[in-house]
Amino acid sequence: MTKPSKEESFFLKKFTVGPIAVNMYCVADPITKKACIIDPGGGVTVVKNLLREKGYTLEFIINTHGHGDHIAANGHFDVSVYIHRLDKDFLTDPEKNLSSFFIFKIISPQATKILEDGEIVELGDLKLEIMHTPGHTPGSVSIKLNGVIFTGDALFKGSIGRTDFAYGDEEALLKAIREKLLVFSDDTIIYPGHGDSSTIGEERRSNPFLT
Numbered sequence: 493m494t495k496p497s498k499e500e501s502f503f504l505k506k507f508t509v510g511p512i513a514v515n516m517y518c519v520a521d522p523i524t525k526k527a528c529i530i531d532p533g534g535g536v537t538v539v540k541n542l543l544r545e546k547g548y549t550l551e552f553i554i555n556t557h558g559h560g561d562h563i564a565a566n567g568h569f570d571v572s573v574y575i576h577r578l579d580k581d582f583l584t585d586p587e588k589n590l591s592s593f594f595i596f597k598i599i600s601p602q603a604t605k606i607l608e609d610g611e612i613v614e615l616g617d618l619k620l621e622i623m624h625t626p627g628h629t630p631g632s633v634s635i636k637l638n639g640v641i642f643t644g645d646a647l648f649k650g651s652i653g654r655t656d657f658a659y660g661d662e663e664a665l666l667k668a669i670r671e672k673l674l675v676f677s678d679d680t681i682i683y684p685g686h687g688d689s690s691t692i693g694e695e696r697r698s699n700p701f702l703t
Contacts, residue, residue, distance in 0.1 A: 501638055502618055503527075505542060506683070509534035511594075512561040515685055517642060520548045521616030528615050529553050530635065530642050531685060532565035539569075551615060552605070556644025556685060557632040558582025559657075560591030560598040572604035574613065576624060579631030580606060590657060607633060623672045627665020628653030634673060640681040641692075647673055647682060649690035652701045669702065 503520040514533035520526065527548040529539060543550055552572040555563050558579035566573050566583070575583065582588040583600040591598035607613070609624035621636040625646040632653070635642040645653035647669050655662040673682075678693025695702060 503546070503548075504640075504683075507535045507538060510561055510564060513686060514561045515683065515687070516565075517683060518542060518548075519615065519618070519620075519637065520546065521618045524616030525549055526551050526616035528620075529569065531556055531562040531644065532569065533561050533563070534565050536565050536568040554607075554613070554620070554633075554635060555579070555583075556634065556642065556646075557629040558589050559629065559645070560586070560589040560594065562644070562685060563589060563600045564591075564598050566600040573601055574605045574607055575603045576622075576631030576633050577606040577608065578626070579629050582629065582631075588659070609633075625665075625668040625672050627655055627661050627663075627668055628657075630659055630661075632668075636676075639679070640683060641673065641676065642683045643673065643685070645685040647695060647699075648684045648686060649682075649688045649695070650699055651687075652699070653685075666701070674702070 503522050505518045507516045509516050510533040516532050517530040519528050525548050527550050550571050552574055555575040580603045586592040586597035607622045611622040613620040623634045625632050625634045628645045632644055632646055655665055676692050680692040682690050
């Protein structure tokens with residue numbers, strides 16, 4: 493019998509949105525029809541159309557961190573916003589979320605739920621594991637779902653998150669990647685906040701910041 497792929501147990505759709513090309517993910521439990529959005533940086537209409545076409549009910553938003561490009565569309569969905577406690581103030585502070593440097597200052601609705609390391613967030617029958625992976629921002633998180641990890645701006649294909657912004661910490665980021673992400677098997681798929689997907693094995697072997 494052929495084993496199901498890692499994604500077959502849940503619905504996943506990636507949208508690349510906004511002026512900085514953020515990867516926004518719609519994740520859903522196809523059985524219960526409950527959905528969430530990870531990092532809504534834009535693309536409101538296309539996501540709402542998708543949800544309607546699939547008959548999914550949007551339950552909440554998870555922000556992997558509080559930078560403006562990842563939270564820009566939070567207020568366009570009438571659902572709860574989840575973020576780590578150390579980044580909750582980024583939502584409503586354009587200086588912290590860096591949007592004060594752009595044309596439009598971004599102020600998101602306040603967090604409805606504060607996330608903590610190791611917490612399990614339920615989405616229908618799916619269980620999303622929150623892993624605190626600080627360094628890009630103090631409250632950056634990665635989200636594990638079955639055999640895949642949404643890494644936000646912690647780990648990219650061939651790179652890592654920037655740490656030269658205010659509140660960045662390169663040492664903390666490298667420590668988090670090694671202790672929280674590289675512990676998973678080589679075939680674990682990563683879906684980052686920008687760019688293409690990869691695997692833990694590929695990054696372990698070839699990422700110049702980790703070798």
